[in-house]
Amino acid sequence: MAILTWAAMEKEPRVRGEQTQKLREALEEDIASGRLRPGRRLDEVSLAERFGVSRTPVRETLIQLAASGLVEIRPRRGAFVVLLGPRELMESFELMAEVEASCARLAAQRMGPSDRAALHEAHGACRAAVGAGDEAAYYAANARFHGAIYAGTGNRMLCAEAQRLQRSLQPYRRLQLRVPRRMEASFAEHEGVLEALVAGDGATAAERLRAHVVVQGERFMALLAVLQDETDAVAQAGYQAG
Amino acid sequence: MAILTWAAMEKEPRVRGEQTQKLREALEEDIASGRLRPGRRLDEVSLAERFGVSRTPVRETLIQLAASGLVEIRPRRGAFVVLLGPRELMESFELMAEVEASCARLAAQRMGPSDRAALHEAHGACRAAVGAGDEAAYYAANARFHGAIYAGTGNRMLCAEAQRLQRSLQPYRRLQLRVPRRMEASFAEHEGVLEALVAGDGATAAERLRAHVVVQGERFMALLAVLQDETDAVAQAGYQAG
DNA sequence: AAACCTATTATTGCATACATGATTATTGAC
DNA sequence: GTCAATAATCATGTATGCAATAATAGGTTT
Structure with a gap:
């Protein structure tokens, strides 16, 4: 126990999510479609209100998006849609x-x-x-x-x-x-x-x-x-x- | 305002962290060195106690590690060191x-x-x-x-x-x-x-x-x-x- | 004796509360 | 009038508490 066999690993999302799943997809779509443009700041409380959840799942979603390269998180400064130079x-x-x-x-x-x-x-x-x-x-x-x-x-x-x-x-x-x-x-x-x-x-x-x-x-x-x-x-x- | 110029983007970690930074490095090292072997379950409360922090930064760290492919998070089941088949x-x-x-x-x-x-x-x-x-x-x-x-x-x-x-x-x-x-x-x-x-x-x-x-x-x-x-x-x- | 069903426990997922640092606004001086 | 310094405000980072689900243990039945 406490061990995951690779035989059980036949599902894709290496990432948690109940609310987070929906949030991630929604934000990905917003970024891809241009509704959220590169450089745009992503305020945690605004996103939480918009999706009707607390800041916690919002933060976890932003971290995921940061890891996938769509969002940049600057410590103590907030999250931004990645703006590539x-x-x-x-x-x-x-x-x-x-x-x-x-x-x-x-x-x-x-x-x-x-x-x-x-x-x-x-x-x-x-x-x-x-x-x-x-x-x-x-x-x-x-x-x-x-x-x-x-x-x-x-x-x-x-x-x-x-x-x-x-x-x-x-x-x-x-x-x-x-x-x-x-x-x-x-x-x-x-x-x-x-x-x-x-x-x-x-x-x-x-x-x-x-x-x-x-x-x-x-x-x-x-x-x-x-x-x-x-x-x-x-x-x-x-x-x-x- | 609310816009990040790419000129300001000359720092690497696209990811937040104060405590999280240390946690991530420590867990990466544990995984790379083999102290935490593939398939090992990563309990949030145990990690929180071990590092003397609450579950919140631990969770955020695990999400980062999951995104970078070192950890797998199965919804409602917990986090595991990725065990590649x-x-x-x-x-x-x-x-x-x-x-x-x-x-x-x-x-x-x-x-x-x-x-x-x-x-x-x-x-x-x-x-x-x-x-x-x-x-x-x-x-x-x-x-x-x-x-x-x-x-x-x-x-x-x-x-x-x-x-x-x-x-x-x-x-x-x-x-x-x-x-x-x-x-x-x-x-x-x-x-x-x-x-x-x-x-x-x-x-x-x-x-x-x-x-x-x-x-x-x-x-x-x-x-x-x-x-x-x-x-x-x-x-x-x-x-x-x- | 083995398998199944049920109740308990434990852990995750989310919400809320608090502390620290950044941002902004105001006030004072030059 | 502009710049600087300081105070107030706001957002992030972290801690804690609660609810829901999965794992587990125990008991019952076949």
Whole structure:
């Protein structure tokens, strides 16, 4: 007793939660969707009132979010939605590119029929979104496309890591909507990745997916000035969530 | 106001802590050193008494450790030192291999003189440890060797991720001491990695470091039966820490 | 004797209360 | 009028108390 066998470990959330679970999902959604923008302070009492709970589960949720990289907690200062600086953004995109390249290499060797089906489905949805010019649909389908590659590795640890990184960069991807012909370029790159994946060419798939993410990062960094302006504007407006 | 500028974000711990900081370090050390073995249950009141604090900071620390992958929290059941099963161990080693390979590739291109000096220093310490047959010294020097490669990437996000993974696998590395001629083999592999790194050959360095980690993982998986026996014994003995 | 059901115990999850440090506002001086 | 120092306010960090659930022990039944 007092021992947990690994056989019993077949459930994902390594983290406690009853109330906390809901709080975490709600805040993650708020951050990803942009309702809570990077840099926004997260007041414990306000969040507690908003969700109708005490400060305790709020604090525990904030700690979880801090550990997953979405929130930053400064001792005695409070919690803030993580605001990545230029350097940290570049580093995060590079890390993302490396992880995704690894996923592509492994997925090319290991994807099963259902993985391939999911990948093609997501790719088709991307194509449809490009045709319709539907940014929101492309955004969702793009996430499925990348997620299918993660899952195709068969490595749940790697998959979880890739998803965590994707979530932490999600608040910034919104700004990519401003890049002209973004969807078309992204879709074309996806096609190259898909081709290499279905051919089982791991090296090529990895290189193409790495380049895809790196290029996205470079496009994004070009918009950094705009980002700065926006957060400044947010600061001045004293943005309120909910 | 209510906005955190990224200029102010030049401090590492994204996590709160006064008491919590000490608790986290102490528990990390206990887990890494093997005083708290994988599968061990972590009772909140016992920990609170042991550290002379209330349950609150203990809970917050456990949540942090859960998020970093060292502890697993099962709702209403308590916290346990993560006990990775065979599949999870394989996946973790693979993830580690991928991340380290990325580090090697980037470090080969970017390492500065101080990074190279640190790498050579660690390698020299490894050589000395092999000569002296000092397992503990090799263990420490090996960690410095890998850490120097992480740092050599100049990417703090990647570096932090690699270190987090290393910590989460640390409880299991102890068992590698049983592999015969482990130090000699490891050191020989290090030498190949170092050679490629100083030559600036990122592709070769990445491949060699990946192989190094993968081989370590394979050696390790061969000991899994022993691991299982040991944890079973621990379970029966009702291992007490401290 | 073994298995199942029940009652007790113990531990987690959450709420509330208090203390300390940070932030802000006010007041005074230059 | 601006800057600085001090006091008041507020938020965080920690402790404690209560409720609900899971683990456990005991008794009963087959």
